[in-house]
Amino acid sequence: MNILFIHQNFPGQFKHLAPALVAQGHQCVALTLRVQEPTQWQGVQVLPYKIQRKQGGGMHPWLQDLDTKVIRAESCMLAALDLKKRGFMPDVIVAHPGWGEAMFLRDVWPDARIGLYYELYYQAEAGDIGFDPEFPNPAGPFDPLRLRLKNLNNALHYPLGDLGISPTRYQASTFPQKYQDRIEVIHDGINTKQAAPSAAASLKVSDTLTLTRADEVVSFVNRNLEPYRGYHVFMRALPQLLKQRPNAQVVIVGGDGHSYGAAAPKGTTWKQIFIDEVRPQISDAxxxxxxxxxxxxxxxxxxxxxxxxxxxxxxxPFVLSWSLLETMSTGAAIVASDTAPVREVIAHDQTGRLVDFFDQEALVSEVCTLLEDETLRDRLGAAARALINADYDLATVCLPRQLEWIAQLAKKKPGGTEL
Known part of the structure; x- marks a missing residue:
């Protein structure tokens, strides 16, 4: 088959699927913003598309998100038309619709089967918006209206998709039922042979300190250090944790920017804001x-x-981080927030410990309990790894299911449904 991937940051979620399809003998092509010139990646022909126009000014702020997505959709469509002129006719198109890119591809290739990666449907209630009262909704009481318009991108893609895929049950559940009826829940997959326990692991954190398993290490990971991933809650718990655990070494991974939610006030970062807040409570030592x-x-x-x-x-309550599943795969003991996406993989006192997202005292208490009890850590870590091996292993579970999903997609009658 001819298979076309669409992802603004290809390979993204398709980094295992695309090479596996190449290995099966399929011709795979990708359109992306990530490259400037045509290139090859693991047998995939990767082609650039370029943004063709600037975002217009003076529009209502609730429409800016859709405007950005339509601009990308038009730009991707023009690249697709050029690809069609050169004779490429995809049997299957696999796209992440989150940036709008696939919006007009049915108009270019009406006979292609289109599979969409459903990542999240924005919710006015019970989701991330309004979850944290410290950070009010961007549009205040009118936020449900803003979100309704933000979901227009999902609505415009719905009739295009012949089959959908979503990495977790929680993420699939955020979509309306008519979407869920066509969504297969299949995670991107964890390489459990690579993310595995290691007694010899070490990490140099400064010119004078290399940590090993002999050290009492507490870790915290964000792509970027920000409230959506609880950085503020963690930092506010840090002074008490350091006092109660005088030998603990705390390692914090993450960038200074923001990935989700609002950016920090101009001229600063969320990282520095919460350092400044807690630093007076922590001794130099x-x-x-x-x-x-x-x-x-x-x-x-x-x-x-x-x-x-x-x-x-x-x-x-948001997209579940790969880092949590990778941590589970290494057999680490975990204290996590008792939020819906986490409960899909962490059961309290079975595969980890759960605490209320906002309860800093409970967070410190659970961490200290685990640091004191090696037997408990080992039990929770072993159970966490067993779960990942059974349900999320890339080679034996997820990739075979993704390939079967492609096979099912190829058998669908193209054309989607009407709005």
Whole structure:
């Protein structure tokens, strides 16, 4: 088959699926913003598309999100038309619709089967919006209206998709029922052979300190250090944690920007805002045991997970982080927020410990309990790894199911449904 991937940051969620399809003998092409010139990646022909116009000014702010997505959709469509002129006719198109790119591809190739990666449907209630009262909704009481317009991108893609895929049950559940009826829940997959326990793991965190499993390490990981992933809650718990655990070394992974939610006020970062808030409560000696290591290369990131004694994971009701599943795969003991996406993989006192997202005292208490009890840590960590092996292993579970999903998609009658 001819298979076309659409993803603004290809390979993104398709980094295992696309090469596997190449290995099966399919011709795979990708359109993306990530490259400037045509290139090859693991047998996939990767082609750039370029943004063709600037966002218009003077529009209502609730429409700016859709405007950005339509601009990307038009730009991707023009690249697709050029690809069609050169003779490429995809049997299957696999797209992440989150940035709008696939919006007009049915108009280019009406006979292609289209599979969509359903990541999240924005919710006015019971989701991330309004979850944290410290950070009010962007549009106040009118936020449900803003979100309704933000979901227009999902609505415009719905009739295009012949089959959908979503990585977790929680993420699939955010979509209306008519979407869920066509969604298969299949995770992107965890390489459990790579993300595995290691007694020899070590990580250099400064010129004078290399941590090993002999150290009492507590780890916290965000892509970017920000409230959506509980950075503020973690930092506010840090002074008490350091006092109660005088030998603990705290390693904090994450960038200075923001990935989700609002950016920090101009001229600062969420990282620095909460450092400034808690630093007066922490002695210089204790602060020396706190290590901000930025964004780590993947091998160093895995080393941290392999040597940590307790890993802390906090999140709003939102997309579940790969890092949590990778941590579970390494057999680490975990304290996590008792939020809907987390409960899908962490059962309290079975595969980890759960605490209320906002309860800093409970967070410190659970971390200290685990640091004191090696037997408990080992039990929880072993159960966590067993769950990932059974349900999320890339080679034996997820990738075979993704390939079967492609096979099912290829058998669908193209054309989607009407709005």
């Amino acid at each position: 204790d602060w020396a045991r706190v290590h901000f290591v930025g964004k780590l290369p993947y091998n160093e990131f895995l080393s941290l997970l392999q040597l940590t004694r307790v890993h802390i994971y906090l999140t709003y």
